[in-house]
Amino acid sequence: MDATRWLDEREDRAWRGYRRMRRLLDLELARELTQDAGLSEADYDVLSDLSETPQGRLRLRELADRMLWSRSRLSHHLTRMQQRGLVTREECADDARGSIVVLTPAGRQAIESAAPGHVAAVRRHLIDLLTPAEIDALGALTHRVVDHLGGRAPHPRHDLEI
Amino acid sequence: MDATRWLDEREDRAWRGYRRMRRLLDLELARELTQDAGLSEADYDVLSDLSETPQGRLRLRELADRMLWSRSRLSHHLTRMQQRGLVTREECADDARGSIVVLTPAGRQAIESAAPGHVAAVRRHLIDLLTPAEIDALGALTHRVVDHLGGRAPHPRHDLEI
DNA sequence: CTAGATTCGATGACATGTCAACGAAACCTC
DNA sequence: GAGGTTTCGTTGACATGTCATCGAATCTAG
Helix, strand or coil, rough: CEEEECCHHHHHHHHHHHHHHHHHHHHHHHHHHHCCCCCCCHHHHHHHHHHCCCCCEEEHHHHHHHHHHCCHHHHHHHHHHHCCCCCEEEECCCCCCEEEEECHHHHHHHHCCCCCCHHHHHEEEEHCCCCCHHHHHHHHHHHHHHHHHHCCCCCCCCCCCC | CCCCCCHHHHHHHHHHHHHHHHHHHHHHHHHHHHHHHHHHHHHHHHHHHHHHCCCCCCEHHHHHHHHHCHHHHHHHHHHHHHHHHCEEEEEEECCCCCCCEEECCHHHHHHHHHHHHHHHHHHHCCCCHCCCHHHHHHHHHHHHHHHCCCCCCCCCHHHHHC
């Protein structure tokens, strides 16, 4: 009915820039991570989230939620990481359905040796290119969008409308 | 040797926000696109880039470069889109190796009917949440990062070092 | 308690992306 | 213009992600 509000020049510039940056940054960070540490970004994120907990252990469900991954995806991925000795699974004491993902010593070693290089890459290709004001703006704006999208939305809602 | 410069609080907030926004925005835009138009984001991007050319036709190589996709990936994807009748391939007159990707009427129909809803979603979940200053800042900052990463870098370089 | 609904994680089938290799064509450069 | 190199697009093998389904365990009403 009413005409589409297309993006004006500035909006288009921001939107295209965002998507292009997203892609290039991903390629570069993934490339360096693989080359320097033998980890994929997915591996890194799993290990990173695990290592941020006091015990290096998390319920699978909890980890999936934090990462905004499906449990299926995480389960598959953990199987592969387990085969490489980076994590193990343990039974959950208080919920017999559950399983607990545990960082192995090798996994901790992997993330600890990968982290400095990865942070350096993030700085080199993003953070250090921005002014303090831009960093704050990026923080503010991204968090606003995250809140809007319901940052906690655990799982793909099946809002069966109509 | 020298200590890692970890991200300070503001930098960390920006970086985490960026990654979380990235993920949530992707999920939501992909979800709406699939539901409303039966297209994946990959489909949409291919059709969009094609439809931006005067004739709706592009050399495969050229399209792959614009999208920052590998030719292999694009070739596989085109095979699937071709089966759905969204694009076709034609021989290239001046280069017998090449192939030209051509938007079919159905493909043009698909992108034209999908675009308004997609743009609306981009507005709803991102653009319209930002102030004009933030939009400009995002445009500036992303383009700086893209330039830094060598926006033109056509293909994964095989810099064989040492 | 207990029947039904929900959550948890695993799994298999399948869609998609990556990687290495290939044949054909085009491009040097001598 | 012939030999070696590079580019182009395709292909097959494989890695990864998604989706539907499952069995088991837990939760919730009554």
